[in-house]
Amino acid sequence: TQLLEQSPQFLSIQEGENLTVYCNSSSVFSSLQWYRQEPGEGPVLLVTVVTGGEVKKLKRLTFQFGDARKDSSLHITAAQPGDTGLYLCAKGSGNTGKLIFGQGTTLQVKP
Amino acid sequence: DTGVSQDPRHKITKRGQNVTFRCDPISEHNRLYWYRQTLGQGPEFLTYFQNEAQLEKSRLLSDRFSAERPKGSFSTLEIQRTEQGDSAMYLCASSLGLAGENEQFFGPGTRLTVL
Numbered sequence: 428t429q430l431l432e433q434s435p436q437f438l439s440i441q442e443g444e445n446l447t448v449y450c451n452s453s454s455v456f457s458s459l460q461w462y463r464q465e466p467g468e469g470p471v472l473l474v475t476v477v478t479g480g481e482v483k484k485l486k487r488l489t490f491q492f493g494d495a496r497k498d499s500s501l502h503i504t505a506a507q508p509g510d511t512g513l514y515l516c517a518k519g520s521g522n523t524g525k526l527i528f529g530q531g532t533t534l535q536v537k538p
Numbered sequence: 539d540t541g542v543s544q545d546p547r548h549k550i551t552k553r554g555q556n557v558t559f560r561c562d563p564i565s566e567h568n569r570l571y572w573y574r575q576t577l578g579q580g581p582e583f584l585t586y587f588q589n590e591a592q593l594e595k596s597r598l599l600s601d602r603f604s605a606e607r608p609k610g611s612f613s614t615l616e617i618q619r620t621e622q623g624d625s626a627m628y629l630c631a632s633s634l635g636l637a638g639e640n641e642q643f644f645g646p647g648t649r650l651t652v653l
Contacts, residue, residue, distance in 0.1 A: 436578075460641075469542070469629050469644030470581070515580050523594050524633060525571060526642060528580030 430454070431516055431529035439535040440506055448501045448532045450516035457519065459499045460526070461490055464513040473501075506536045540564060542645035544630050550651045551620055558616045559648045563632030570613050571642060572605055573629040574598065581629055587613060588635065620652045 432451045440446055450459065458477045462470035474483050476492035476499060483490045487510075489502040503510055513533050517526040543562045551557050563570050568589050573581035584603070586594040589610035599605075602620075607613040617624055627649050631642040 431580075433580075467649070468646050469631070471644070472641055475641065517580070520583075521594075523586045523588075524569060524635065524642070525583045525586055525594065526573075526581070526631075527583070531578070531580045533578065 430527050431518065433514075433516060433529035433532050435532060436530065437533045437535075439537065442507055442536055442538050443505050444536075446503050446506055446534070448503075448514050448534070449498065450500070450529050451498045452518070453497070455496045456499075457496075459492060459496075460517045460519075461499070461501055462515040462517060462528075464515060464531075466512075470513075470515055503534075506534075508536045508538050510534060511536050542630055542632055542643050544628075544645040544648050546648055547646060548649045548651075550653065552653050553620060553622060555620055556616065556618045557620060557650065558614055559628055559630075559650075561613045561615070561630030561632075561645060563612070563630070564643055565611075567632035567634055567643070568610070569633045569635040569642075570607055571631045571633075572613070572615050573631065575627040575629055575647070576625075584615075584628075617650075620650075622652045625650055625652045 461473045464470040474490045479494045479496045481492040487504045513531045515531045517528045545560045570587040572584040575581040587607040602618045605615045627647045629647045631644045633642045
C-alpha cells in the first residue's frame with residue numbers, strides 16, 4: 428500500500444512548457460526525498476527537503492515542502508526532452524531508513 | 539565505477555525455476571535494501587540489512603524469497619519456484635546509515651521476466 432499519493436500519474440507536454448508534480452500524504456513527514464528514474468535504471472536522488480515551507484532549487488527544478496510537512500511539489504520550468512522520466516517522492520520509515528515511495532509521475536517532454 | 543552494481547541486468551526464466559540476483563553496494567555502506575518495482579509504479583520495500591544482519595522483511599517477501607548478505611558486503615536475493623507475478627524490476631540500494639540520513643544510492647536493477 429502506497430502511503431504517498433502523487434499526481435498526476437502521467438504528464439505529456441511540449442518542450443518549453445512548465446509543469447508541477449504533487450506528492451501528498453495524510454501523515455506528517457520528517458523529511459521527503461524526490462528521485463528521478465530513467466527507463467531501465469535505478470532512481471537517482473534529486474533533493475531532500477526537511478523543514479516545513481522549505482524551498483530548494485536545482486537549476487530549472489524547484490522543490491517545495493508544505494508548511495505542515497504533509498505535502499510537497501516539484502515544479503519544472505521550461506521543460507526539456509532530457510527531463511523525461513519517472514519522478515518519485517519518497518519518505519523514510521522507521522529506524523531502518525527504508526523508503527516508502529509514491530506511485531510516481533511519468534513525464535514525457537516532446538521536442 | 540564506485541556505484542551500486544547489480545547482476546544480471548535482465549533475467550528471463552520459466553515458471554517454477556529458481557533465480558538468484560546479486561547486488562554489490564558502495565563499499566563503505568553498511569545498509570543495504572532490496573526493493574521491487576512493477577511497471578508504472580514506485581519501488582516497494584522488500585528487505586533490509588545492517589551489515590550482515592537481515593533486520594527487516596516486508597510482508598511482500600513470501601517464503602519463496604530469501605536474501606543474504608554473508609559478509610556484510612554483497613547481497614543475493616533468491617526466488618524459488620518463480621511465478622508470473624514475480625515479474626518485476628528488482629532494485630538494490632545502499633546507504634551509509636548515518637543518524638537522520640536516508641539518502642540511498644540505487645543500482646540499475648535486475649529486470650525479471652517469468653514466462
